[in-house]
Amino acid sequence: MNLPVDSLITSLKAKSKLIRQHIIKMITIAGSGHPGGSLSAVEILVALYFHKLRHNPKEPNWPDRDRFLLSKGHAGPVWYAVLAEAGYFPVETLWTLRKLGSILQGHPDMKKTPGVEMSSGSLGQGLSIANGMAMAAKLDKPAGSPANRDKANHRIYILLGDGECQEGQVWEAAMASAHYKLDNLCAILDYNGYQIDGAIKDVMSPLPFAEKWSAFGWAVKEIDGHNLNEIINAYDWAETVKGKPAIIIARTVKGKGVSFMENKHDWHGKAPSAQQSEAALKELQ
Amino acid sequence: MPDMKCTREACGNAIADLGRKNPNVVVLSADLAGSTKADEFGKLFPQRFFNMGVAEANMMNTAAGLAASGKIPFACTFAVFASGRPWEQIRNTIAYGQLNVKIVATHSGLSVGPDGASHQALEDIALMRVIPNMTVVVPADAVDAYKAVFAAAEYKGPVYLRLCRPKIPVITAQTDPFKIGKASVIRNGKDATIIACGTMVYHALTAAEMLSKQNINVAVINLHTIKPIDTETIVRYASQTGAVVTAEEHLAAGGMGSAVAEVISQNYPVPLEMVAIRNRFGQSGEGDELLKEYQLTADDIVKAVKKVLDRK
Ligand SMILES: Cc1ncc(C[n+]2csc(CCOP(=O)(O)OP(=O)(O)O)c2C)c(N)n1
Numbered sequence: 001m002n003l004p005v006d007s008l009i010t011s012l013k014a015k016s017k018l019i020r021q022h023i024i025k026m027i028t029i030a031g032s033g034h035p036g037g038s039l040s041a042v043e044i045l046v047a048l049y050f051h052k053l054r055h056n057p058k059e060p061n062w063p064d065r066d067r068f069l070l071s072k073g074h075a076g077p078v079w080y081a082v083l084a085e086a087g088y089f090p091v092e093t094l095w096t097l098r099k100l101g102s103i104l105q106g107h108p109d110m111k112k113t114p115g116v117e118m119s120s121g122s123l124g125q126g127l128s129i130a131n132g133m134a135m136a137a138k139l140d141k142p143a144g145s146p147a148n149r150d151k152a153n154h155r156i157y158i159l160l161g162d163g164e165c166q167e168g169q170v171w172e173a174a175m176a177s178a179h180y181k182l183d184n185l186c187a188i189l190d191y192n193g194y195q196i197d198g199a200i201k202d203v204m205s206p207l208p209f210a211e212k213w214s215a216f217g218w219a220v221k222e223i224d225g226h227n228l229n230e231i232i233n234a235y236d237w238a239e240t241v242k243g244k245p246a247i248i249i250a251r252t253v254k255g256k257g258v259s260f261m262e263n264k265h266d267w268h269g270k271a272p273s274a275q276q277s278e279a280a281l282k283e284l285q
Numbered sequence: 286m287p288d289m290k291c292t293r294e295a296c297g298n299a300i301a302d303l304g305r306k307n308p309n310v311v312v313l314s315a316d317l318a319g320s321t322k323a324d325e326f327g328k329l330f331p332q333r334f335f336n337m338g339v340a341e342a343n344m345m346n347t348a349a350g351l352a353a354s355g356k357i358p359f360a361c362t363f364a365v366f367a368s369g370r371p372w373e374q375i376r377n378t379i380a381y382g383q384l385n386v387k388i389v390a391t392h393s394g395l396s397v398g399p400d401g402a403s404h405q406a407l408e409d410i411a412l413m414r415v416i417p418n419m420t421v422v423v424p425a426d427a428v429d430a431y432k433a434v435f436a437a438a439e440y441k442g443p444v445y446l447r448l449c450r451p452k453i454p455v456i457t458a459q460t461d462p463f464k465i466g467k468a469s470v471i472r473n474g475k476d477a478t479i480i481a482c483g484t485m486v487y488h489a490l491t492a493a494e495m496l497s498k499q500n501i502n503v504a505v506i507n508l509h510t511i512k513p514i515d516t517e518t519i520v521r522y523a524s525q526t527g528a529v530v531t532a533e534e535h536l537a538a539g540g541m542g543s544a545v546a547e548v549i550s551q552n553y554p555v556p557l558e559m560v561a562i563r564n565r566f567g568q569s570g571e572g573d574e575l576l577k578e579y580q581l582t583a584d585d586i587v588k589a590v591k592k593v594l595d596r597k
Contacts, residue, residue: 118378129353132349133353135350173343
């Protein structure tokens with residue numbers, strides 16, 4: 001196992017802290033939004049955008065870029081904060097979230113926001129779209145072609161919610177990714193255990209995840225979704241999987257980093273008050 | 286007697302020909318490739334043909350992903366399953382994102398015949414035309430359908446192509462222009478205008494012949510594009526003839542006739558009658574039996590013209 005160097009982890013940790021602060025600030029200013037599922041996915045996106053993903057914020061439509069899709073679109077704030085820090089648009093733009101005329105819509109809009117590959121917000125659709133992108137990539141750069149040998153072929157990453165896996169379409173898509181052997185596709189499951197109405201196991205259990213995904217023909221790896229070392233290693237592992245798609249089941253904490261939000265499903269989709277926001281930001285110093 | 290041909294077959298030929306010219310064309314099918322005629326392309330270009338199984342919602346979003354990566358996907362299935370089942374996928378992903386997906390919806394309307402109500406899409410025009418950014422095309426015959434495929438491929442953005450199952454008369458000519466959004470006037474007249482789409486254009490022409498024997502001269506318009514609608518042509522004929530009859534194999538609610546009524550009532554109000562299906566599901570039977578049962582024949586159009594003339 002090649003452990004990532006300490007300095008990288010230190011910088012990604014600092015970035016994660018900053019992203020969490022942005023999330024709290026932007027949702028507080030907006031007066032609405034989804035903190036719980038944004039905070040749970042911070043390390044997953046930070047490790048991707050600031051280490052793994054091949055992308056160019058100055059050229060968002062670069063054809064050979066890796067793609068990231070946020071299927072659980074309500075977690076837009078974490079994506080927006082990461083895109084801003086990566087340089088797709090100014091950080092100040094974050095404070096316009098959900099306002100009339102803002103490029104940052106309540107749920108991601110590919111027509112308005114640089115770096116947003118696909119509109120989302122309606123759960124259950126992302127994996128099918130990711131499949132289409134992975135199929136297109138394979139058509140353009142078939143295995144063994146010169147383009148493939150010089151590693152120019154891009155990869156598709158997609159983040160799914162655990163409650164989202166109750167949507168039947170996720171499994172239609174899961175079947176198709178395996179059928180078409182989409183090994184250029186890496187899904188990450190934000191397994192924070194909660195959805196709007198409560199714990200996923202109480203609302204409508206989609207468990208067990210590992211067995212289901214593997215029965216659908218996927219290579220599966222389970223990790224701690226807040227451990228940057230494990231996340232980075234899992235992204236590297238996914239690249240080594242051949243002939244089938246890979247999914248990283250990332251065990252996370254909903255509301256991670258803000259004590260009064262952690263594992264509380266009522267923080268799924270509401271903004272903190274000014275006071276709560278202050279307390280949250282203090283914890284995130 | 287004119288040639289008889291299926292619009293779905295012409296569409297299948299056109300997609301295959303398009304595939305020869307444009308390597309970016311890909312085809313998706315939901316386990317109905319033989320019926321939708323998507324198999325013609327599939328045999329020629331197996332690498333660019335994706336059978337998605339019986340999973341229409343997944344098929345539409347997969348097409349969206351392909352389109353976002355520069356492909357021109359044609360997603361093919363029966364109209365009921367191409368419009369109703371994946372409606373929200375079409376709305377939220379394909380249309381909202383203005384993605385270049387072409388939805389090929391075969392087996393629309395009552396003329397599907399014996400399969401019955403579950404397989405007869407009578408509401409798909411309504412479902413599709415309410416969605417912003419969507420284009421809705423209903424070719425009148427096989428020649429129209431062939432051109433519509435090429436026009437759809439050239440057009441940037443989502444297109445819904447509504448096709449039928451049976452062989453229907455070829456009434457347009459190879460040389461007739463076909464432009465998305467431009468209605469085609471196929472007969473001139475001064476007393477009233479019949480605006481029809483799809484299979485009903487032929488019946489409209491037959492009705493016009495019958496009426497001319499009674500010294501009633503009606504214009505016939507092939508409104509192959511229901512959205513964006515050709516307001517200019519519709520208003521011109523409403524003003525020139527002073528009465529309009531619409532004819533479609535679709536429910537009256539929300540269909541092509543409703544779209545025409547929206548144009549006429551706001552721009553140039555004249556009496557209007559609709560030949561369409563009234564608040565009913567379809568049923569099993571032969572296509573022509575069903576058209577009689579649901580009052581969609583040339584005789585019914587003649588009656589509607591007389592009624593509208595009385596209201597002039
Ligand atoms: C199709 C659809 N149905 C319902 C909703 C409303 N909704 C928004 S978030 C959510 C729960 C999602 O839970 P999960 O996927 O676990 O997200 P996370 O806990 O990671 O935020 C629901 C039901 C939606 N956005 N889309």
